[in-house]
């Protein structure tokens with residue numbers, strides 16, 4: 008399908024996948040723009056992999072339809088959908104060298120040997136594995152295998168790239184490094200990428216948009232900033248970063264907007280400032296709400312400090328960047344907490 | 357172990373609707389196969405049904421006097437006191453032989469697992485060699501050892517312990533020795549298979565919690581090894597129930613087993629019922645044993661992540677899987693995680709005396725397994741035309757007589773030809789079936805697996821009688837293709853077990869990866885699946901060949917003297933005690949397993965060296 012590179016838009020239309028009586032994916036509707044990096048984020052069992060496999064064609068929808076480039080792919084088997092896939096544990100062919108692994112998709116497209124060799128060389132260079140072509144996958148480190156998997160998915164130039172927890176098997180440092188690599192590869196090749204992860208940090212760093220899934224359904228779709236700053240539900244607020252959900256705070260919450268019915272107030276821990284009760288008020292004090300409480304716990308984590316502060320009946324988490332002239336509070340200290348009234352969000356309970 | 361991660365994963369592959377875009381026909385067919393992988397098992401079932409399964413049902417109906425249905429034939433059978441004696445004798449002999457195998461086999465397996473890595477590999481190979489050696493040769497070896505002018509008698513005469521030869525052969529004792537010798541590897545190998553998978557750190561943990569060595573063994577190791585013990589017990593006992601050659605060769609008139617009786621009924625050309633009734637009595641005993649021992653005794657088999665086994669399923673035969681995987685993993689051992697458990701060896705820091713006793717025990721067991729083979733080899737160089745051990749002079753005359761005798765050479769080539777046909781046919785058909793069924797829902801897979809494995813689960817004499825019936829209906833008695841089909845029925849089972857074990861370890865995402873790169877189903881199979889399961893396929897082919905090359909009971913029923921295979925020719929010679937040419941043949945057949953091991957080595961180890969991690973991708 009040569010024309011598919013022209014328009015790689017993907018559309019899920021009310022897609023449902025049932026396993027027995029369990030809906031792994033339920034009534035999923037979603038459209039992905041060309042060139043976009045979209046991340047599917049959600050807790051274990053929320054249907055992320057299923058959604059990806061539906062798109063890849065390894066799983067057939069029970070209901071609904073999937074369109075790629077405007078055409079239904081219901082009748083197109085996986086091996087005729089033009090997609091590069093990076094599998095969770097890479098699925099590199101263990102019986103083939105790195106070079107032969109990279110050649111495989113080219114060979115399947117009937118590309119001649121000379122061009123295959125040239126493209127593999129170029130790609131190996133691009134992923135910094137120039138001297139590794141003759142190795143077996145098992146002779147590579149985790150990060151190198153990861154790069155081979157990416158290279159193999161990209162080499163045949165498919166318009167769509169699917170990634171299932173591509174960095175899940177790597178340790179923290181390597182993961183951050185590969186995130187950068189992945190991002191720059193995406194920018195360079197301009198693919199539409201759909202990436203499944205349950206690492207929120209990864210999702211926030213990589214994506215143009217994030218889909219948060221829960222129990223087979225979409226909870227919210229938005230850009231990383233919007234999702235973090237304006238979560239629509241309590242689930243999203245809790246799932247992405249930390250949140251103080253003020254269910255029954257024991258004090259009155261002041262806010263600029265009226266609280267819609269069926270919602271609860273929420274504030275992010277880093278939006279709260281902590282100060283001694285006697286400390287002078289800030290200049291913008293009239294835009295702030297302040298409450299007093301007792302420090303129950305202080306957790307030091309390098310660049311930041313985290314306080315658990317009891318205010319009335321609720322426990323607030325406060326996160327503060329460590330600065331030099333700052334005072335450290337201890338367990339039992341009385342403190343004053345303040346925040347901008349505009350930082351209060353209302354999320355669906 | 358690798359198995360942990362494999363079985364727990366949920367299957368992700370699902371059928372994909374066939375292309376509606378109007379392609380050429382073969383593609384359509386392939387897509388249908390993709391949706392219905394079970395269709396791949398059709399050739400295997402066609403053979404099984406025609407040659408064996410339908411006939412066995414027919415025989416059963418005949419034994420019940422269908423369509424009128426009566427138990428008259430069975431009543432007649434049980435009215436005869438002699439029949440009951442034979443039945444009980446069969447059970448008794450099998451039980452005693454199995455018990456001896458457990459008593460020798462369990463400690464041996466335990467000690468082999470506790471040995472250092474190199475020694476362990478050597479010992480496993482030494483257990484494998486007799487397992488791969490022709491059973492008839494191994495029985496014949498005991499005639500040489502125990503005979504009136506055999507090794508033992510001559511030795512004792514020489515030493516002046518006795519003044520005239522003792523009658524050591526043609527009695528119950530000789531039958532036990534012969535049966536235990538043949539079945540001991542069948543007891544040890546499944547035990548090894550399970551014991552190798554036991555995490556030795558568990559025993560170490562128990563010890564660290566204050567358990568004495570024996571308590572740690574009793575409370576931790578033994579329960580974990582029970583699945584292997586059960587497999588060994590079943591394998592041994594059921595094989596013993598169907599024994600024919602050994603009691604007929606080494607036993608006296610009072611040591612007849614049910615299979616002897618059945619063969620005599622076939623030879624007497626009695627009514628169908630007269631053959632069918634004792635066969636189904638034997639089968640009934642087998643099924644009772646299977647369903648009693650087949651019950652899950654160990655609670656759950658969490659170790660392998662399988663659901664608890666339910667009663668009558670021949671999955672115990674599949675317990676060879678881990679051993680096969682273990683052997684094929686050896687090449688990648690330098691980086692396989694399992695070896696980290698090495699430090700907590702079962703024999704850990706045992707006392708010196710215990711180590712000595714253990715060493716002697718294993719040495720004796722291995723000696724018992726291998727010594728008869730050596731005796732046959734030495735015997736084959738004898739210069740006397742009768743059994744005498746040790747030979748008073750050396751010559752190559754029996755080798756010469758083998759190579760100059762057209763009936764021997766003919767029989768040899770017949771067997772080789774049959775073996776190759778059987779290996780090719782059953783490897784193709786069995787691999788397809790294993791592949792197809794591995795992609796089928798467990799509820800369908802299990803009963804079908806049971807059918808495929810039943811020819812190697814049921815006593816061979818019962819299978820032989822059914823196949824006789826089947827080939828008779830097809831008009832193929834006494835033909836070469838008839839024998840090929842008869843051997844294929846059982847060989848499919850061997851191939852199926854080995855290929856299934858390999859497939860169970862196969863990461864299906866590799867196929868999805870290939871498909872995402874535009875490889876169609878056929879290309880995916882040829883380029884990805886087949887290369888990765890090749891070790892299993894080669895192993896299956898070797899065992900299929902061996903199955904055919906060594907088969908005697910079924911062959912003797914259906915060849916009706918028109919086709920003479922090597923085992924048949926040997927069998928006649930042993931019975932008529934012609935001359936030691938048989939020793940020359942036997943000695944060559946004893947060396948043969950070494951050849952097989954080399955084939956397997958090349959097929960398994962080598963392919964691992966190039967594809968080290970084999971079928972699973974390491975996550976470092």
Ligand SMILES: Nc1ncnc2c1ncn2[C@@H]1O[C@H](COP(=O)(O)OP(=O)(O)OP(=O)(O)O)[C@@H](O)[C@H]1O
Nearest residue numbers: 026031050051052053054055056057205366367368
């Ligand atoms: N082949 C299958 N058969 C039956 N149920 C399945 C199958 N595949 C997935 N499920 C079920 O569908 C639901 C969603 O599974 P899915 O694998 O899509 O979750 P996930 O979001 O990828 O989770 P994880 O983060 O753990 O990978 C789960 O409840 C799972 O048990």
Ligand SMILES: [Mg+2]
Nearest residue numbers: 055056057203
């Ligand atoms: Mg998943």
